[in-house]
Amino acid sequence: MSEPLHGVVVAHGALAPALVGETERISGRTGVLQAVSNSDCGREEIEQRVADAVGNGPAVIFVDMPCGSCFFAAMRLGRQRPDVKVVTGVNLPMLLDFVNQQALPPAESAGRAAGKGADAIRQG
Amino acid sequence: MAIVLHRVDDRLVHGQVVIGWGRPLGATRIILVDDQVAASDWEQELYRMGVPPELELEFVPVAAVAGNAPGWAVDPRPAILLTGDVATMAAVCRAAAPVGQVNLGGLHHKPGRTERLPYIFLSEDDYHVLEGLAATGTSVTAQDLPTSAPVALGALR
Numbered sequence: 001m002s003e004p005l006h007g008v009v010v011a012h013g014a015l016a017p018a019l020v021g022e023t024e025r026i027s028g029r030t031g032v033l034q035a036v037s038n039s040d041c042g043r044e045e046i047e048q049r050v051a052d053a054v055g056n057g058p059a060v061i062f063v064d065m066p067c068g069s070c071f072f073a074a075m076r077l078g079r080q081r082p083d084v085k086v087v088t089g090v091n092l093p094m095l096l097d098f099v100n101q102q103a104l105p106p107a108e109s110a111g112r113a114a115g116k117g118a119d120a121i122r123q124g
Numbered sequence: 125m126a127i128v129l130h131r132v133d134d135r136l137v138h139g140q141v142v143i144g145w146g147r148p149l150g151a152t153r154i155i156l157v158d159d160q161v162a163a164s165d166w167e168q169e170l171y172r173m174g175v176p177p178e179l180e181l182e183f184v185p186v187a188a189v190a191g192n193a194p195g196w197a198v199d200p201r202p203a204i205l206l207t208g209d210v211a212t213m214a215a216v217c218r219a220a221a222p223v224g225q226v227n228l229g230g231l232h233h234k235p236g237r238t239e240r241l242p243y244i245f246l247s248e249d250d251y252h253v254l255e256g257l258a259a260t261g262t263s264v265t266a267q268d269l270p271t272s273a274p275v276a277l278g279a280l281r
Contacts (some may be wrong), residue, residue: 012139039233040232040233040242040243041233042130042134042135042232042233042234043134043135043136043208044234045233046135065139066173066174067137067138067139067142067143067174067175067176068138068139068174069135069138069139071174072136072137072138072170074169075170075173075174076170079166089130095197105246
């Protein structure tokens with residue numbers, strides 16, 4: 001049986017632990033997501049934090065915005081790892097869907113997450 | 125003057141540069157002086173993916189700074205010139221003199237560096253190189269964002 005997919009949320013400051021914590025609180029699903037903050041570190045250290053959190057298994061990395069150190073660190077890891085995909089613009093709805101979709105392959109899961117995240121954006 | 129900010133930041137292109145400084149300064153392009161990035165098509169494509177489409181990126185090796193500097197000086201587009209370390213910025217200042225001001229925006233912990241501010245860690249060599257820049261008339265200050273107070277080089281000793 002292949003290793004289950006896990007998610008890593010990489011974001012500025014305290015955003016990642018907040019998103020992971022609220023996803024777990026709402027869904028009741030724990031141990032699927034890990035949080036990584038870019039606080040107080042340069043490029044190499046962010047990349048190391050992301051690599052440590054991803055580990056050796058298949059993963060989707062969720063980052064807060066495409067223009068930032070979190071995105072670049074995630075993309076550099078994704079380049080080396082075909083089983084790691086990156087989604088930007090992380091939001092709670094995409095994470096809530098993701099934690100119940102661990103059987104999907106990384107590329108399919110990332111595409112689904114991007115769609116769920118975009119679907120959740122509405123204008124009133 | 126086309127270059128509105130000379131910044132040292134080991135995260136290179138990121139949110140503080142693009143949004144924090146780029147917007148208030150009206151910068152429409154970033155000149156990244158970095159030999160590794162200038163030699164990698166993949167890294168350049170990555171940075172282009174990450175920035176807003178209206179922002180132009182130029183990737184320049186250190187050796188090409190002297191040749192490009194006259195053009196930068198008369199280019200009407202406001203630009204931020206960015207390096208990832210002190211030594212590269214010192215090389216820029218020598219090749220494109222005079223540079224009036226250098227901003228230390230983010231240099232994080234590495235072996236051999238000590239904390240001078242929460243976002244500035246310098247080695248003794250870095251500090252001496254910056255002192256040398258200051259001695260030639262370049263003002264060196266640390267300031268992560270335009271809304272924070274600049275800190276003079278002497279306060280980073």
